[in-house]
Amino acid sequence: MSAQTQAGAATAPAPVAPLLRLRGLTKSFGAVQAMRGADLDVAAGEVVALVGDNGAGKSTLIKAVTGVQPADGGTIEMDGVPVSIKAPQDSAALGISAVYQDLALCDNLDVVANLFLGQESQRNGKVLDEIAMEKESRRLLDRLAVKTLRSVRSEVGALSGGQRQTVAIARSMLGDPKLVILDEPTAALGVSQTAQVLELVKRLRSEGIGVIIISHNLADVFQVADRIVVLRLGAVTGEWTAAPENRQAVVGAITGADIENGDEVTP
Amino acid sequence: MSTAPASPAPAFGPGDDTKEEHHRPSLADAGRKLLEGEMGSLRVIIVLAIIWTIFALANDRFLTAVNLSNLALQIAAVGTISVGVVLVLLLGEIDLSVGAVSGLAASVMAVLSVKNGWNPYLAIIAALGVGMAIGIFQGTMSTRLVIPSFVVTLAGLLMWQGAQLKVLGDTGTVNLSEPAITNIAGTFLAPWVGWLVAIAAIVGIVGSALLNLQRRRAAGLEAESMLGLIIRTGAATVAIIVAVVVLNSDRGVPLALTILVGIVVVMNFVLTKTRFGRHIYAVGGDAEAARRAGVRVAALRTTVFALASTFAALGGIIAASRLLAVNQSSGGSDLLLLSIAGPVVAGVSLFGGRGTVWAALLGALVIGSISNGMDLLALQSSVKFMVTGGVLLLAVSLDAVARQRRQARGRA
Ligand SMILES: Nc1ncnc2c1ncn2[C@@H]1O[C@H](COP(=O)(O)OP(=O)(O)O)[C@@H](O)[C@H]1O
Ligand SMILES: [Mg+2]
Numbered sequence: 001m002s003a004q005t006q007a008g009a010a011t012a013p014a015p016v017a018p019l020l021r022l023r024g025l026t027k028s029f030g031a032v033q034a035m036r037g038a039d040l041d042v043a044a045g046e047v048v049a050l051v052g053d054n055g056a057g058k059s060t061l062i063k064a065v066t067g068v069q070p071a072d073g074g075t076i077e078m079d080g081v082p083v084s085i086k087a088p089q090d091s092a093a094l095g096i097s098a099v100y101q102d103l104a105l106c107d108n109l110d111v112v113a114n115l116f117l118g119q120e121s122q123r124n125g126k127v128l129d130e131i132a133m134e135k136e137s138r139r140l141l142d143r144l145a146v147k148t149l150r151s152v153r154s155e156v157g158a159l160s161g162g163q164r165q166t167v168a169i170a171r172s173m174l175g176d177p178k179l180v181i182l183d184e185p186t187a188a189l190g191v192s193q194t195a196q197v198l199e200l201v202k203r204l205r206s207e208g209i210g211v212i213i214i215s216h217n218l219a220d221v222f223q224v225a226d227r228i229v230v231l232r233l234g235a236v237t238g239e240w241t242a243a244p245e246n247r248q249a250v251v252g253a254i255t256g257a258d259i260e261n262g263d264e265v266t267p
Numbered sequence: 268m269s270t271a272p273a274s275p276a277p278a279f280g281p282g283d284d285t286k287e288e289h290h291r292p293s294l295a296d297a298g299r300k301l302l303e304g305e306m307g308s309l310r311v312i313i314v315l316a317i318i319w320t321i322f323a324l325a326n327d328r329f330l331t332a333v334n335l336s337n338l339a340l341q342i343a344a345v346g347t348i349s350v351g352v353v354l355v356l357l358l359g360e361i362d363l364s365v366g367a368v369s370g371l372a373a374s375v376m377a378v379l380s381v382k383n384g385w386n387p388y389l390a391i392i393a394a395l396g397v398g399m400a401i402g403i404f405q406g407t408m409s410t411r412l413v414i415p416s417f418v419v420t421l422a423g424l425l426m427w428q429g430a431q432l433k434v435l436g437d438t439g440t441v442n443l444s445e446p447a448i449t450n451i452a453g454t455f456l457a458p459w460v461g462w463l464v465a466i467a468a469i470v471g472i473v474g475s476a477l478l479n480l481q482r483r484r485a486a487g488l489e490a491e492s493m494l495g496l497i498i499r500t501g502a503a504t505v506a507i508i509v510a511v512v513v514l515n516s517d518r519g520v521p522l523a524l525t526i527l528v529g530i531v532v533v534m535n536f537v538l539t540k541t542r543f544g545r546h547i548y549a550v551g552g553d554a555e556a557a558r559r560a561g562v563r564v565a566a567l568r569t570t571v572f573a574l575a576s577t578f579a580a581l582g583g584i585i586a587a588s589r590l591l592a593v594n595q596s597s598g599g600s601d602l603l604l605l606s607i608a609g610p611v612v613a614g615v616s617l618f619g620g621r622g623t624v625w626a627a628l629l630g631a632l633v634i635g636s637i638s639n640g641m642d643l644l645a646l647q648s649s650v651k652f653m654v655t656g657g658v659l660l661l662a663v664s665l666d667a668v669a670r671q672r673r674q675a676r677g678r679a
Contacts, residue, residue, distance in 0.1 A: 068559050089561045104559045108552035108620035109545075117549055118561035120542050127540050131486045151489070157673060 017080025019044040019210040020065070020096075020179055025074035027060050027234075034060040035071065036234040042179065045208040047201055049215065049225035049242070053254055057234040058214045059101055062181045065212075066091045066098045078178075092118070095178035099168045099185050101214075107157030111149065112137045114156050115171050140170045144200060161188035169197060179210040186220060198224045222247060230254055310665075311613040311629045314658075318633060322640030329640055332517035338632075338639050339514065340452060340589060343523035344369075346631035348582035348606040350530055351575030353627045356610060357538075358571055359551045359619020360416040364405065364423035365606055368576050369583030370598020371431040372398045376584055377441040377593040378434055380448065387447035391584060398580025399573050401427065406572030410565040416572070424603070432595055440594040443587060451526075452589035455519035464525060465511045468532075473500045523585050527628060530578070534624045547571060551619030582606070601652075608655065609634045612662040618670060633658070 018041040027035040034057045042048045050058050064071035067085040076083055078094050085091050091098075105114050116133045123129040137152045144166055149159075156167060165188045172180050182201070186194040201224050204211050215221050221228060222242045229239045230253040238253045240246040251257075322329040348365050355362045372394040380390035401423065409419045435441065443449055456464065476496050483490040491499075514520045538544035546567055549557040558564050586602075587593045609630025615622030637658060641651045 066559070088559050089563075092561050098559075100559065104553070104556040106549045106552035106556050106620070109549060113545060113549070117545070117557065120545060122542065126542070128542065128545060131482055131488060134488055135486060153489075 017077065018042060019046075019079060020212075021075075021077040021080075022061075022065070023075045023077075025061065025064055025071045025076075027057075027064055027069065027071050034234055035064065035074075037074065038231065038234065039236055040212075040229060042210040042212055044178070044210050045205050046227065047205050047211040047213060047225045049213050049221040049228045050231060051215065051218070051221060051228060051250065051254055052231035053256075056231045056254075058231055059183055060234075061231065062098060062183055062212065062214065063100075065181065066096060068098075068100075088118075095176070096181065097172040097174070097177040097179070098181040099165075099172045099183060101183040101187070103164055103168045105156045105164060105168060105171075108155065110155055111141075111152040111159075111167055114167055115140065115174060117171075119175055136174075137170075140173055141166070143173070144170055144196065162190060162193060165189055166193070169200070173200075173204075177209060179212070180204055181212045181214075183214045184216070185213065186215065186217065194220065218247065218250065232256060308614065308623065308625055308629065311626070311633060314612070315629065315633050315636065318636050318640070322636065322643070326640070326643045329643055332513050334639065334643070335513055336517040336521065338635055339521050339524040341639060342628075342631040342635035343452065343521065343527050344582045344586035344589065345602065345606050345609065345635070346527045346582075346628050347530060347585055348579050348602070349609045349627035349631055350527075350534055350624060351578030351582075352606050353610045353615050353622060353624050354534070354538075354547065354571045354578075355416070355575045356607075356615045356617060357547050357551045357619060357622060358568060359554070360409075360568065360571075361607070361617075362405075362416065362420045362572065362575050362579075363603060364401070364420040364427055365575060365579035365582075366598045366603030367424045367427035367431065368398055368401055368579040368598070369586065369602065370593075370596075371401075371427045371434065371583070372580030373583035373587040373593045373597050374431045374434045374441070376448070377443060377587060378436075380445055381441050381443065382438075387445045391448070394584055395577055395580050398576040398578075398583075402573035402576025403569060405576070406569030409572070410568045416568075428599070431598070435593070435595055440592055442592045444591070448584075448588050449591055450522070450588070451585055452521070452523045454522035455514075456522060456525065458515045458519055461511050461515055461520035464520065465507050468507055469504050472503050476500050523589070526585070530581075531624055531628050538624055543567070543570075548620050551621075553620075579606075605631075605634050605655070608659045608662075611666065612659060614662075614666070616666050616670065617663065618666075 020040070020042040022038060022040040025035050025038040026033070038057065038061050040048070040050075040061070050061065052058050060069065063069040064074075065076065065085065067087045067090045070086050076085055078096075083090070083094060085094070106117065109117070112130070112133050115137050121129040121132045121136070123132070134152060141149060141152065149163055149166070156164060159167065165185065169182070169185055172182070182197075186197050189197060198220060201211055201213060205226075213221070213225065222244060225242045227239055228242055228246070228250055230237050230250060232253065238249075240250055319330065328334055348369055352362060352365060375397050376390045376394035379385040379393055380387045385393070405416070405419050405423050408414060409416045476491075476499070480490050480493075480496060511520060514524075538547065546557060546562045549560070549562060550564055550567055554564055583598055587597065590597075610622065610626040611617060611630070612633050613622075613626035613630035615626045615630075634655060637655055638651060641654065
């Protein structure tokens with residue numbers, strides 16, 4: 001099969017270690033094996049799309065990387081250095097930030113408080129610097145071209161789905177991340193704002209930031225990604241460049257029609 | 268969600284969120300805000316005004332300086348306990364042991380000081396230490412073993428009540444005469460000291476409001492209108508002046524009230540201006556979101572339970588100081604229920620994440636006024652309990668309605 005020629009480390013064996021390297025990640029929820037030895041590399045300035053059917057283990061994989069639900073087994077390396085990610089603080093310290101599928105915002109707090117939650121600016125030692133945070137919030141949201149948010153002091157619970165999504169995305173851009181993970185970031189967005197998010201992803205790439213994006217929308221994926229990795233039943237079954245002619249193969253791998261090829265792909 | 272709206276959306280943006288446009292403040296708007304709990308403090312002040320009007324009409328002794336002084340003394344202990352209750356409620360948890368902890372702490376203080384001859388200050392510190400240790404224990408049990416705080420503190424309620432009986436031994440009642448202890452509730456500030464405190468408070472309120480306004484303007488951020496600021500700080504100024512005038516015309520500002528207000532001011536600062544406070548609200552709003560954002564949820568919860576038990580211990584000490592004795596029923600009876608009812612009446616949500624620590628003071632005032640007013644009218648306990656219960660139910664209903672309306676509006 002021609003489609004799988006890009007599989008594995010086909011993208012030239014670079015001498016430098018990738019930004020993120022996952023090897024053999026496993027995770028079980030009771031009897032459910034959500035990840036069965038998942039491998040993934042992401043280089044700095046590379047956009048990797050993670051696709052797969054519902055329940056393939058995509059969200060589980062990213063939660064393992066962010067420490068929200070640490071993996072049971074396997075290794076994670078950042079810049080070639082093995083790291084231990086056991087809690088959200090660990091990934092944050094490594095410069096990993098994420099937008100979760102279920103958003104994870106505090107409805108009772110305003111936009112500014114949500115954006116800075118866990119990394120609040122302080123002045124005079126221990127006092128919250130609301131002014132600095134509010135200014136930075138505006139800058140961030142302007143960068144995301146958010147025109148519809150009337151006040152950054154609105155309570156997040158009172159915002160629409162699209163606005164909440166933008167807040168979650170803006171949150172992940174805060175504090176110079178090295179790797180940004182977006183789990184279904186455009187699910188609640190309209191056409192024009194989806195385009196803005198995809199633009200933003202490209203901008204992150206040009207700034208040398210690594211990006212993992214999960215999406216069900218293959219059109220978006222092929223538009224923005226450098227590489228497309230297919231996850232199926234908790235393991236990577238293949239990867240392709242985002243060339244339009246690979247679309248059939250990706251669809252096949254997602255649905256399992258192409259499973260005999262996928263099985264051959266091992267690092 | 269994104270493709271739905273029927274309204275002709277502007278060409279730019281997702282177009283599903285124009286509801287905040289064309290926002291004219293109106294009376295209906297203010298009513299909605301009241302109902303939705305956005306102005307919790309204002310709501311409780313209105314409730315308080317109604318209660319005071321009723322009792323003032325029913326009995327002309329109610330609004331006298333002597334009675335209001337007594338009221339201030341009566342609410343100091345329960346208000347202090349309520350400060351801790353507010354912190355716990357903000358987390359979306361509950362602490363049923365605060366009454367028992369207050370009784371145990373008061374007993375420890377009394378026995379160490381009277382029976383064992385300890386220095387009274389050391390006895391007070393030991394009592395506070397017992398409170399804090401209990402809080403750390405209960406918080407750790409609840410967070411590490413993932414037991415609902417309701418259950419842990421219910422068990423605590425029984426255990427600490429038992430410990431109190433044990434500590435008091437067969438004497439049962441310990442009378443307090445040590446000035447260092449009785450002076451806590453027995454001291455009234457000299458008139459000029461009361462004014463000094465009041466002026467400091469007013470300067471603090473107005474100064475910080477102006478400073479904040481000036482900072483925000485300098486940073487080019489949307490700032491509160493001058494009129495709003497004047498109304499807000501003006502109301503606080505008037506309230507402080509009236510309170511000091513009234514209290515000074517009797518025995519003076521009670522030290523115990525000053526302590527309570529001081530605690531509320533400090534905790535209000537902690538809750539609104541520090542990371543720790545921000546994280547309390549975050550955990551109360553969505554604990555999982557807070558955890559993912561890097562908040563150490565378990566440590567935070569344990570700290571809050573430790574604070575709550577420490578404030579409970581302090582409340583117990585203040586109560587003992589006022590009653591000049593500790594006995595087996597100290598901290599018992601309806602103290603627990605009233606210390607929780609107060610903040611809830613004053614707008615702290617039982618669902619977590621909403622409310623301010625001022626609710627401890629305002630709630631204690633509401634509950635205390637009802638109790639005090641009905642005592643003046645010589646009403647029976649049966650009536651008192653039913654009325655207090657009714658007010659609590661009303662407040663909780665308002666909270667629930669507010670929550671439902673928020674949900675209906677927020678995630679349309
Ligand atoms: N917290 C959990 N408890 C139990 N099972 C889970 C949990 N999270 C995920 N799973 C299971 O793990 C599998 C992978 O889920 P997930 O990673 O959410 O898939 P995806 O994001 O690719 O749709 C599914 O079978 C799901 O039911
Ligand atoms: Mg998912």
